[in-house]
Amino acid sequence: MNFFDRLADRIATVDSVVSVGLDPDPARIPDHLQEHDLPRWAFNRRIIDATHEHAAAFKPNAAFYEDPDGWTALRETVAYAHGKDVPVLLDAKRADIGNTARKYAELLDDDGMDIDAITVNPYLGRDALEPFLSREDKGVIVLCRTSNPGGADLQGLELETGEPLYERVAAMADLWNGNDNVGLVVGATAPEELEEVREIVPDIPFLVPGVGAQGGDAEAAVEYGLADGVGLVNSSRGIIFAGEDEGEAFADAAGQAAKRLKKRLNRYR
Numbered sequence: 001m002n003f004f005d006r007l008a009d010r011i012a013t014v015d016s017v018v019s020v021g022l023d024p025d026p027a028r029i030p031d032h033l034q035e036h037d038l039p040r041w042a043f044n045r046r047i048i049d050a051t052h053e054h055a056a057a058f059k060p061n062a063a064f065y066e067d068p069d070g071w072t073a074l075r076e077t078v079a080y081a082h083g084k085d086v087p088v089l090l091d092a093k094r095a096d097i098g099n100t101a102r103k104y105a106e107l108l109d110d111d112g113m114d115i116d117a118i119t120v121n122p123y124l125g126r127d128a129l130e131p132f133l134s135r136e137d138k139g140v141i142v143l144c145r146t147s148n149p150g151g152a153d154l155q156g157l158e159l160e161t162g163e164p165l166y167e168r169v170a171a172m173a174d175l176w177n178g179n180d181n182v183g184l185v186v187g188a189t190a191p192e193e194l195e196e197v198r199e200i201v202p203d204i205p206f207l208v209p210g211v212g213a214q215g216g217d218a219e220a221a222v223e224y225g226l227a228d229g230v231g232l233v234n235s236s237r238g239i240i241f242a243g244e245d246e247g248e249a250f251a252d253a254a255g256q257a258a259k260r261l262k263k264r265l266n267r268y269r
């Protein structure tokens, strides 16, 4: 089954478009888990237990796992999320020349790890994404208009046609979508751009980061992020560290935060 069909099923099952970002910053993991063999895995397991019933997907960001223990923690996390029937989107923002991109794409099913979708960077063009795009079973989520303050520095540059670069990326992603496996990253901190991109690609689901800690627009995230009801609105720190000062109750607080975000987003669905 295609990633977005699986995601649609999950959204229907939990009545939620919340993506719970699993960015387990070691410095913010509660003290009582620091002695664990793999603190990030111990943390994620508790977060998954507390939030999965509100999660349409989990989104670990590769930046928090790129060391030997980290990859083990990630592998355990992916398997555990799947055990709860939740798809996993790895936010890795990959792309490279074809030969290297093929190697990167092996990450999707690295040593038993079965990632459902991955974020990729369109800057190198189609051939750099081909090893991902050709994986019909995997979601390929292309950076379009990112949520960071400098997101417009390059992505907003006007082309000779007068359109900004992020609009061209959206149009190209539509051309790359022969396997119906392409999505776009458009940040909730750029609500006008969300609306513009949605006009260009009415049928492509978005991953919308930037609600929560980045203060993005939750209503616009839902209004423009979903295509036929399918899409994801991500919060990472706003959920997983909601109970940062609550010791062993940290996971309960994360569960409450995920539930609150689900209810808030559902008002606009």
Ligand SMILES: O=c1ccn([C@@H]2O[C@H](COP(=O)(O)O)[C@@H](O)[C@H]2O)c(=O)[nH]1
Residues within 6 Å of the ligand: 021, 023, 061, 091, 145, 146, 147, 148, 185, 186, 187, 209, 210, 211, 212, 213, 214, 234, 235, 236, 237, 238
């Ligand atoms: O444009 C983008 C693309 C990716 N991200 C990632 O999403 C989460 C957001 O974390 P918060 O704690 O909810 O701010 C994080 O992994 C980012 O690297 C993004 O924010 N914006």
